[in-house]
Amino acid sequence: MTNDTDLPESAEASDELYERFTYTIDKGQEPLRIDKFLMARIEGATRNKLQRGINNGMVLVNGKEVKQNYKIKPLDLVVVYSDTTPESTDVVPEPMDLNILFEDDDIMIINKPAGIVVHPGSGNYTGTLLNGVSYYLKQQNPDIDESVLPRFGLVHRIDKNTSGLLVLAKTDVAMRQLAKQFFDHTVKRHYRALVWGNVEQDEGTIVAHVGRNLRYRKLFEAYPEGDHGKDATTHYRVLERFNYVTLVECVLETGRTHQIRVHMKHIGHTLFNDDTYGGDRILKGTIYTKYKQFVENCFALCPRQALHAKTLGFTHPRTGEEMFFDTELPNDLAAVIEKWRRYTKAGNTE
Numbered sequence: 001m002t003n004d005t006d007l008p009e010s011a012e013a014s015d016e017l018y019e020r021f022t023y024t025i026d027k028g029q030e031p032l033r034i035d036k037f038l039m040a041r042i043e044g045a046t047r048n049k050l051q052r053g054i055n056n057g058m059v060l061v062n063g064k065e066v067k068q069n070y071k072i073k074p075l076d077l078v079v080v081y082s083d084t085t086p087e088s089t090d091v092v093p094e095p096m097d098l099n100i101l102f103e104d105d106d107i108m109i110i111n112k113p114a115g116i117v118v119h120p121g122s123g124n125y126t127g128t129l130l131n132g133v134s135y136y137l138k139q140q141n142p143d144i145d146e147s148v149l150p151r152f153g154l155v156h157r158i159d160k161n162t163s164g165l166l167v168l169a170k171t172d173v174a175m176r177q178l179a180k181q182f183f184d185h186t187v188k189r190h191y192r193a194l195v196w197g198n199v200e201q202d203e204g205t206i207v208a209h210v211g212r213n214l215r216y217r218k219l220f221e222a223y224p225e226g227d228h229g230k231d232a233t234t235h236y237r238v239l240e241r242f243n244y245v246t247l248v249e250c251v252l253e254t255g256r257t258h259q260i261r262v263h264m265k266h267i268g269h270t271l272f273n274d275d276t277y278g279g280d281r282i283l284k285g286t287i288y289t290k291y292k293q294f295v296e297n298c299f300a301l302c303p304r305q306a307l308h309a310k311t312l313g314f315t316h317p318r319t320g321e322e323m324f325f326d327t328e329l330p331n332d333l334a335a336v337i338e339k340w341r342r343y344t345k346a347g348n349t350e
Helices: 034-039 047-055 129-140 172-183 259-266 289-301 331-345
Strands: 018-024 059-061 077-083 100-103 107-112 163-169 188-196 203-207 209-212 220-223 233-241 245-252 307-315 322-326
Touching: 034 047, 034 059, 034 077, 047 059, 047 077, 077 172, 100 322, 107 129, 163 172, 172 307, 188 259, 188 331, 203 259, 209 259, 220 259, 233 259, 233 331, 245 259, 289 331
Parallel strands: 163 307
Antiparallel strands: 018 077, 059 077, 100 107, 107 163, 188 245, 188 307, 203 233, 209 220, 233 245, 307 322
């Protein structure tokens, strides 16, 4: 069995697919080519990959792009944006129905359905969103460089069984600018989630590192003491209560893998029908025949974790225009919410 957690360790707790490395050069540093300097400091870096990154503007010195032959100087501030998606050269363009909400020369906005993996990885080499994007781009431009297709423009992802909005960059400049916005926490991402239990507080903030479970590497866990994983912050607000489940809005500051799923479980409100974290069984309410059948019908209606990336806001990487996109809830999630709403209005409180 494979899923979205088949990731390299460097990307183990991030849905943002670029890491940022920052170095302040020592006062006594002798002049040294920047690629050689970075080779000695970034694990797994190759000279070719570094030079390609420099040429693509993914390495900044004192806030500006530099050339390969730039020699670092004392007190230079070096920032490197490094792609953390798995290396892959065998992505095959495949026809796919893509729900493209917006496209120009710089970006694409796609509304991803549940059940689609975003990018190729272990066990998922076909049928991913990027297979479809690759095919779409090849139709637009048959001469496009095949080598850029596997991870073309991807700066963040959402889980296979989460639906919703993704932005893809169509140029290196757009990719770098979007990656920087994700790092600076200026991208606005609002999710809708149906969670188990009655969330008592109308709103709140969850601050706990997210990292791999130390025993089960396919799972992630919250570490409130910050002793493992990466920092993560989720703001939530109650939208509607249905006695045994609650509809909430979650706003991300950081984008860690499974962040909302892990954070909501951490405060005792596992996502409805999240089979990875135990939400695919009755967690609230007495298990009697009628109620059990009702919940099982809900599971059948929405056969995945009840989570949707509803809105996405950012600054256009070239024009500077504020962009904002909103989506309707997908049919499965809208239907299960309405089913709980009717159940509650009918006075079913056991």
